[in-house]
Amino acid sequence: MTQLPPPSDVKLGLVIDLDTCVGCHACVVACKGWNTENYGAALSDSDPYGADPSGTFLNRVHSYEVQPETGPAQQVHFPKSCLHCEDAPCVTVCPTGASYKRAEDGIVLVNEDACIGCSLCAWACPYGARELDAAAGVMKKCTLCVDRIYNENLPEVDRTPACVRTCPSGARHFGDLGDPESAVSQLVAERGGFDLMPEQGTKPVNKYLPPRPRDADEIDILAPLLAPVATDGKGLVAWIDRALSALPGGAR
């Protein structure tokens, strides 16, 4: 299965809005909760109450500082999980066929029954999207909640990845990026969505929307709005009285 299937028409993925993400980690923990209880082995935690706690997470939120040429430094919260690449190097390197890309919707999955835990797929992934579970010895990764998005036991509105469903600020969008008419494709087109590490040639399906420009400069077309009408309290009161008497029924 390590050969990539022919490109699918449907390319399911996420669009993550870096303008809106407040870095709250809600998606991180919702993902941990759902995927611990569902698809494959639990996402284990080593030494959970000890000196060196370390667990498997399929989605992690980084924070970066960006120093523009002018203006104050900015901060960008940056959630990152599997990007479900079209040319997924993690799939082709797999020696057992455990790692595969679904032919019908492009989701990249690990068949845990076939995984030998050699880690080579994680080596091949530039994004750090795969983590070997220390307890289960198999590779874990974002499944795009494949066990939610088609799940007939869930109400239709909930057939969306756990991270998207829980995101409080609505910074995560799920949909078909293979369909140029889909809401997510439109969003990518409107907002200039981009790929991570395009030079790696992985052709990620997931897209990121850039932060909108921050920190307007001081040159201000609105300045005339603050033109003084008075320089002291008496002047202000007089100005209001004049304005009132100019109104219909004023000057009583």
Next chain:
Amino acid sequence: MHPAPSVIAFTTFSGLGFGLLFWLGLGLPAPTGLVALGFYVIAYVGAVGGLLASTFHLGRPERAAKALTQWRTSWLSREGIAAIVTLLLGGVLALAALFGSYLAPLGWLVSLGCLVTVGTTAMIYAQLRTVPRWRHWTTPALFFTLSLGGGALLANQGAAALALLTLGAVVQFIAWVTGDTRFDRSGTTTGSATGLGDLGEVRAFLPPHSGPNYLLREFVYVVGRKHAFYLRLIGMVLAFGVPLPILAVELTHLTAGVAVLSHVLGVLCLRWLFFAQAEHVVGLYYGKR
């Protein structure tokens, strides 16, 4: 990259084992009887031991056989198949040698198998765009020269060993000189990793978790600059500096033993550096390389 002892041992010893087997396949030398037994045991301890060692880093070693199925795309799968086929054929060759005959055509096949095996091993690393230092012709060149050179040393092929190890030293030097800047030249930066590079200078501020994780353990390994320099020096001296003059002068049992021991220790050191100094692009997300 984390310099895992199992992977260092695997690549070093299986490289030497297949290198020796390569020369035995060519009939250089073509021992028989107990002498053959000795040579083949050394080759197989290296090759098989290395392969076994490599299973130590598997999460589910009991499923290792599944790794033979995906030869169409996976260098790791190809390596497994090549190694097993080569070792099986080599076994026949060894049996024949034990009983006094050298089967030349089979031997050539075994030698070819050894080349393929070493080549596929090298390609596991050389294929990775994510590790710019490895993605270069010097990676297979290094694996070949060290494997065959070390094999020649073990096979008592002084001239070949002299040539190959000299070449190996040159390749290693080139690998370092070009490799030290390849990450920076790869075009992958924190800016491209985050897509924020156009906005300004990007700096990792908060890691996603305050504690360690698999990615940091597996991919981010920092070797101090000074430390690395001395290790390179030691690796060069042991792997090449000691054996080459010995080879140039004359091999005795004692000097050959010294040369082999020094070379193996040197290769272990170089292999440790091969991993420890390899920077995976994922480190950019953590502000680490």
Next chain:
Amino acid sequence: MDGPPEKRLELTPKDHAAGAARADRNHCWPPMTQPVIDLSPKVSDEIRKTTCYMCACRCGIDVHMKDGKVAYIEGNRDHPVNQGVLCAKGSAGIMQHNAPSRLRAPMKRTGPRGSGQYEEISWDEALDLAVSWLKPIRDTAPEKLAFFTGRDQSQSFTGLWAQGFGTPNYAAHGGFCSVNMAAAGIYTMGGAFWEFGQPDWDRTKLFLLFGVAEDHDSNPIKMGIGKLKARGARMVGVNPVRTGYNAVADDWFGVTPGNDGLLILALVHCLMTAGKIDTDYLARFTNASVLVNQDPKSPEYGLFLRDDDLQPLVIDRNTGKPAPWNGQGVEPLLTGKLRQRGTTHVSVFHLMADRYTDPVHAPENVADRVGIPAARIRRLAADIADVAFNQEIVLDREWTDFRGKVHATMVGRPVSFHAMRGISAHSNGFQTCRALHMLQILIGSVETPGGMRFKPPYPKPATAHPKPHCKVVPGQALNGPHLGYPQGPDDLCLAPDGGPARIDKAFTWENPLSAHGLMHMVISNAHAGDPYKIDTLFMFMANMSWNSSMNTRGVMKMLTDTDENGDYVIPRIIYADAYRSEMVAYADLILPDTTYLERHDCISLLDRPICEADAAADAIRWPVVEPDRDVRGFQSVLCDLGGRLGLPGFVNADGSTKYANYADYIQQHLRRPGIGPLAGWRVGEHGLQHGRGDPNDSQIDAYIANGGFWIKHVPEGAAYYKPFNRAYQDWAVETGLYDAPAPYIFQLYVEPLRRFQLAAEGHGDRQPPDHLRGQIKVTMDPLPIWYPPFEDGHVDPAEYNLHALTQRPAAMYHSWGGQNAWLRQIHGHNPLYVPTAVWEKHKFKDGDWARVTSAHGSITVPVAHQASLNPNTVWTWNAIGKRKGAWALDKNAPEATKGFLLNHLIHELLPPKGDGLRWSNSDPVTGQAAWFDLRVKIERSGAPAESQPVLLALDMPNPDTPKTLRWKVGKP
């Protein structure tokens, strides 16, 4: 906001089979077979809907059960607070519920206090012991019990219990949290932010967020920000630290801490001098038009001119004559003036105009101190003016105001604000919060479309709240509720000798409007015996020996200090908590609480409800799982104790216990006729009804059936102008929020403050002590002012040149999160973040440590660099640091070895300044703990083995903790 279900979901099982077949199109060997996976696995056996308690936000949660166990928690889509979303804490609730740190049974201390040595005892023994301590107190001197609850969400219940006991010494944690915000809001406009009000997220065009706010109303604000962003509306962050919400703000103003008020008054100055204020709104709906006595010699100087019915007077534009503010048909004149019986009276607006047009408030004169260039301040003011007056919103909705005037439309000034602890936790916090509300009101953006909207039962002005009560009679209940809103010196809680009646000195001249009490002063006052000694300290969910106290080490010492006889200075401590917090080690008797999934609770309209601007709502918690330990919900224990002690309200006429447990109380208790803790599904004459009605024995079942909450929507015509809108007032009466319509106008000028000033000026019978007169005159100004934070006057700002702050991470709630296996991986330790200039000056490198020193103490901690930070500020995450041995964590947990608290640097008293007095480190109006006034200096330090100071490890009887967690409830 969710990816809308698009055609992707039309993939059928057939498509999946086809997909698998396509995978094999290459006809290769080995054959490419895509594994068949179950796309519709069973999600859970059952969903139980209850209310989250991972922070104080109170979101609705769907708890998925498998085999009777909690398998997964997600947000409840129908719930008014979170509408399906859930934060990191909420989703990690499962790890809180299974945390090894959960207490297992009542415990009695066996070793010395602080040692952590306990024996488990039975509930009967525990309750008998508690009664044997409490009964004699109640019979002789009820004030010897100090009952303080921390992050209590049942204050209307715990307050009732304390009232029944008869002690005046009750409060929750508001005094060290955000009472400045609450009190300033209530006094100014009958509500503040968070549970009181919210921006009109669907209509606002410019949203300004002041100070740290990640910690309150967390999901609704995130959802609101998401709505703004989706609409392309703008957001401005005013905060020394650019993280979290400030990271997504379109514009960031990195204000220097303690100067927000100065910034706000500069904005007010710009808007007033430019005439960019809503004069019609000010005249009609605020007391800007109310007449004020201007005779400096009069005992009424600065008080309102009132008619015989004591109603404040305005000048009616129709007649030019004085008229009551609420008279039918009256058109108040904003700039009214009246000379009557020789005394000049001018409208409040005159006073505001004089004060705020003064050039001292001009941006150019405050820019340096505020830390923001004058041009950027002006730009912000212009933005506000532009959105408020050039981009107004007009809704075609007719409404009638309380004077009977019919308005054809609802006009909105779509600028909205939010603030919480950031501007609140300063010694000038009350006035700063007031200034913010004044700014909102000046542009007419409170209770108008696109502005800020109240959530029922708010709006509710200070005058509609109780006043504080403190009359103690042994063996009897207190004479009324403990906490409230004083209207003048007569309402202070003073003993007959003029000293404080309460142990925390709330409602005294030191902090007259301490509406939430001063929990942070209880232990130090009790230890000092000032104003008196107590016998028993009874606390719930308050980690006073750690992150909930200033001067943490001092508090530990006070808790363990003994007198000359070797007895503890604070003789008895009872503590209720669900977890092995640091405070557990200091209690003599521990009453183990349940987790939030094992208990009944009500999130009541009598208390801190979950309403939205468009609806009244309340909610419950119920045991979605039964405890597997010998623990009881604390409120049920109080019902039991109340019965055993015979407290009024907790026993029947025959003396028997009235409420079997808290659930029984929730259903049966009547606060007023027809009004109980829960408003939904009450019994009426013709069946079940909402709002008012008799108790319903099946009320909790009805809530469970409805998803754990009840909601009643505000009619469209009542949605805005709530304090002034007849339709809203009538709806509120019908819903049981008020008993009669109670319209009011916003109090830009807070007359009760002036009454305290008058007392300080020598008027009246109740007089402050002389040393407080000056402070009262300055700080109790009836119009918003700014003065420097008190710490600036007690320490040398040149030496202690940096401000030090904390903020709570979005993924961690106080110390609770640290025991959570998932959350502690996100925030397991906390560096001190240092701005670029300081970083470079000290030549810091990653991994370095620094010694941080305040006037009170010193800590040595890891540092990290942050560029997006006010250059005079350092900060860290709040309450990540843990005491060794607490929370069932390993003694070498990073929380203990690299984590730290700033609390060690903060004292409850300011350093001596040579006047022989020790001034409180709190706001002089409300007593709010001035955490954020802290000043420090910093120097490089060698790396110690651990964060300093290192405190002795608690030797708590910790349970075995798993070495590996593979939490999977369902069987594969």
